[in-house]
Amino acid sequence: MDIDTRINDTAENLFDTNGFNATGMSRLIQATGLSSRTVYKHVASKNALVARVLAERQARFFTVMRFDDINALFAGLADWTVREGARGCLFFRLQAETGGQVEAIEAAVAAYHAELHGRITALVTAALGRADTHATDQILALFEGATTAATYRGTSVIEAARAGAHRLLDLETNP
Amino acid sequence: MDIDTRINDTAENLFDTNGFNATGMSRLIQATGLSSRTVYKHVASKNALVARVLAERQARFFTVMRFDDINALFAGLADWTVREGARGCLFFRLQAETGGQVEAIEAAVAAYHAELHGRITALVTAALGRADTHATDQILALFEGATTAATYRGTSVIEAARAGAHRLLDLETNP
DNA sequence: ACGTGTGTAAAATGATCGTTTTACATTGTC
DNA sequence: GACAATGTAAAACGATCATTTTACACACGT
Known part of the structure; x- marks a missing residue:
């Protein structure tokens, strides 16, 4: 290798x-x-290394994950969590570790958040046939919360989040 | 003082x-x-200090927060976030920092998660008139996710999570 | 008045960390 | 067969960290 x-x-x-x-x-x-x-x-340095690690992890994450629809989104998260272990979002954890003082990490985390938000925005827009920032925030919260809560409640939270997200979007489509 | x-x-x-x-x-x-x-x-030591800090923060958090119903829950979270700043859950962040290797922190985080889960379980049970682990996991995910996502999306995520949680529970009550 | 408790100021201790350097071995290439 | 390039092994460097220690000042109960 x-x-x-x-x-x-x-x-x-x-x-x-x-x-x-x-x-x-x-x-x-x-x-x-x-x-x-x-x-x-x-x-070059430990900081440069962690920045490279995060950049490659972002690429890998968004290659493995699916953003076709709600079910694929949370099924992908469940698969990822089982495969990688339920330790919460690495980007958020590394940001917390360095207290926002390592510029390279901040940039990597911001890039990840931007892409995650963008993909979920596109997913919600496609599902509803229109942009909906409120609904997007709800799906994002369920996604982030499932990731975090799975660290101490197990992967069943991810399935609950999937069902909840599905219902919320369905409700927006057929009110 | x-x-x-x-x-x-x-x-x-x-x-x-x-x-x-x-x-x-x-x-x-x-x-x-x-x-x-x-x-x-x-x-006694830095580790003992952080354990004490977390124990007192847990007491303060659950004194300030309200768990009467969904609206109070997320309104309390919004107030807390505005007052303390949107940096995500301190318990989760400190756990991430120490990689699960500081026993005193692990215990404090577990105690916080147990109380948070217990309070939300009671809230959901009271709202639905019966226990519902699926619905509880959904509210927990929205709560955790709103806390995390507010760090980069702002407090509007909390309001979206509140509305989503309200709808999901209402849906369980009047299907 | 005297000892005891509690405080300050600052140096010392010993460990660990990220990073660099020195000295040497191996390999492929002109 | 000499020359870079690239690797290993291990010591050294300078900084920082948590913690302890030394030396000293002030207050207060008996």
Whole structure:
């Protein structure tokens, strides 16, 4: 496997399961099986690394997820959560860790939020035949809340959120 | 003001706005206006302090919030968010920071989640005249999601979540 | 008046962190 | 067969962190 992707994959896994601050570079270096010199030749700094990790995670997330309709949206979230583990949104968690003080992370989180909001806006618009910011906010809240609450209530919350979102949109279509 | 509450309030504010790891003890000590010796006579360790902060925040949150019905629930959340700032749930953020490795934080977060879930369960049960775990999960997801999404979409998400929750429960009552 | 408790100010301790550097080995290429 | 390029191994660097310690000042109950 390519060294860059090996570093990226290892870093994403460690940041995701242990946190950004809790993951020291020494531990990351050991997990990759490389030397510190090599790692620092492939990555400018820990901050630059986490920014790259988030950018690639965003690309992967929006490749794997489906935004065709409400059912696909929450089914995709359920699949993702089962596969990756229910630890909540990595973007939000890393932002919280760094207290909004790492510029590269802020930019990555903003980009993710922009794309997520855009995709859900498109989904709702297609479902209703018109734009509806109120309905979009509701679906977004259910999506974010299902992600968060699944960390302590399990994946059943995601199914409940799917059913709720479906009902709310249906209600807007046939009032 | 009492020294213990002065330390607690300062710590809560700094942890909330800057994060746990980003807030060094030196900064906290400086913000309290006390000496390090005094602070460490009133608090066993940084971990013990954050546990105490979370316990007191939970008590304050559930004193200020109202769980009478759906409208009161989300109106309370909106008030809280405006007053405290939209930075997402502090319990979840601190848990993310420490990667589930600080036992005292895990316990505090679990206690908060248990109380939140219990209160919303009671609310839904009272509203429907019967227990409904599915509906409870939906309200919980909307609550958590509104808290999270308000950090980047503003407080309008909370109003949307309130309206959505109201509709979902009304639908369960009058199908 | 005296000791005890509680406070301040500031240096010291020991650990850990991100990052760099030194010294050396391996490999593919002209 | 020499030369870069790229890798490993490990020490070193400078900063920061949580926590402890030393030295000293003030108040107050008996």
